[in-house]
Amino acid sequence: MIITLTANPSLDRTVTLTAPLVPGGVHRIAEDATQAGGKGVNVSRALHQAGEDTLAVLPAGAQDPFTALLAGADLPHRTVPVAGPVRTNLTVVSPPGVTTKINEPGHALTPAEAETLATALHGATRPGDFVMLSGSLAPGLPADWYARRIQELHEAAVPVGVDTSDAPLAALAAAWRADRCAAPDLLTPNAEELGQLTGADGATIEAAAEQGELAPVTEAARALHAQGVGAVLVTLGAAGAVLATAEGTWHCAAVSGEVLSTVGAGDSAAAGYLLARVRGREEPERLACAVAYGTAAVALPGTTIPRPDQVAVREDLVRAL
Numbered sequence: 001m002i003i004t005l006t007a008n009p010s011l012d013r014t015v016t017l018t019a020p021l022v023p024g025g026v027h028r029i030a031e032d033a034t035q036a037g038g039k040g041v042n043v044s045r046a047l048h049q050a051g052e053d054t055l056a057v058l059p060a061g062a063q064d065p066f067t068a069l070l071a072g073a074d075l076p077h078r079t080v081p082v083a084g085p086v087r088t089n090l091t092v093v094s095p096p097g098v099t100t101k102i103n104e105p106g107h108a109l110t111p112a113e114a115e116t117l118a119t120a121l122h123g124a125t126r127p128g129d130f131v132m133l134s135g136s137l138a139p140g141l142p143a144d145w146y147a148r149r150i151q152e153l154h155e156a157a158v159p160v161g162v163d164t165s166d167a168p169l170a171a172l173a174a175a176w177r178a179d180r181c182a183a184p185d186l187l188t189p190n191a192e193e194l195g196q197l198t199g200a201d202g203a204t205i206e207a208a209a210e211q212g213e214l215a216p217v218t219e220a221a222r223a224l225h226a227q228g229v230g231a232v233l234v235t236l237g238a239a240g241a242v243l244a245t246a247e248g249t250w251h252c253a254a255v256s257g258e259v260l261s262t263v264g265a266g267d268s269a270a271a272g273y274l275l276a277r278v279r280g281r282e283e284p285e286r287l288a289c290a291v292a293y294g295t296a297a298v299a300l301p302g303t304t305i306p307r308p309d310q311v312a313v314r315e316d317l318v319r320a321l
């Protein structure tokens, strides 16, 4: 089973404006939708929709509107009761389809709530499971909270993937480089996060990849793999993704199409990778499945996560680097 941990879940509210967004202007809303989100929730949703065993673990109060929304979403989950409300993250869709994302920091967890969350995660995990730690950390959790989870989960022989950014990502890298935890078995950075991890300039890496110049991203991904990260899946938006593992390094191009919302595309790509992994597929197929899920996600509105029938896996677009 794949267990996801969303340390800082969110009500994802998507508002579509009647006219383009202008800073300082007054805007009218044409459409308004709210989904239960957060990166781990999104990953679990994709896996569950594909018929795989998954459990989303997250902090949320029993009376929280988030919990009611999640309960109606047909997604196996375990909530750890917390006193504070789940945050609301806003996506503003401005004609002709430009999305602006505004994320709240989230409500702080108390030390006791943080402890209960960690215990719930470990209690839900069995040998043979894979744990995906996804998204930002709620305030109150120390920046090295993910590093501590990896350490404990590895002691229980459970492999761990991580998708995060900024301070928790930096703290994780500092911890594995100082041998305070093992490196994760899977990392799924975008170009900016790859830059945060390697000291390279993420914008330069992304711009080069868009021009078909993959050497900078390949070099950075291989450097992380050389530091012990089992698989490094770098998502590059329209330029597809690069995967570096012990078996080799590959690029998979993305089929271009209509972009409705990029929200959840990275989570869908991570889910695509995990889906192919749990089904025993080889690394190049996992990469193709990741890109296919990411591509399908951007064609869907808001935080909508693709169903398998909306995903077209193109192994012919994978090439070894």
Ligand SMILES: O=P(O)(O)OC[C@@]1(O)O[C@H](CO)[C@@H](O)[C@@H]1O
Binding pocket: 008, 010, 012, 037, 038, 039, 042, 089, 103, 134, 135, 136, 137, 263, 264, 265, 266, 267, 303
């Ligand atoms: O603030 P974080 O935890 O980094 O990201 C949260 C978030 O932007 O990630 C998902 C999309 O990837 C959304 O469901 C959610 O709003």
